[in-house]
Amino acid sequence: MLMSNTDRPARLHFLMNGFRVLSPGDHVICAASGGRIALDELRYWSVARQEPYATAQLASEAMAPR
Template sequence: MLFSSGRLAKLKYLSGSYEVVTRGDHVVCAVTGQPIPLDRLRYWSSELQEAYLSADIASNRYAAVRAEGRI
């Protein structure tokens, strides 16, 4: 996915939705560092306040953090 323009948004991730804290058009995947356009944002953790590029990345991140005992 190529995405090189725009402004970084800051979000508060809730269970099933999110609130825009600072307007923008994308967020950054907490694992890969890749930008995620807000219109394509589908995966995040309200517990960790992180966004993820895909379901696989989200699932792997959750498993890793759980194994560390952080959640």
Template structure:
């Protein structure tokens, strides 16, 4: 579990093959579940919506909502 003491949310710009840190921090918040995602664990995001996701399942679910 993530220890929130001293942790700060990062602000990122998501690109097709990576992300750029705009404001340093240790985590981002999943756009669907609200779960904190450590930056080193961030694997799923949507470039067009500029949203991070906690898992492949959540990312797919969000993608299907758009269809």
């Protein structure tokens, strides 16, 4: 039986200009908000932290010095 990637989180390795899919899925979970991000809508992430973010604002807040 074939497994569907629908409604399953992907596991990614974030690179400077993209990402590599380690485990297939259709979304990732935002590290800041906990919301779902469809892979085709994923635009923001931290290479150093290996975390995805839903928006530029969430990414900036997460990476701001504390």
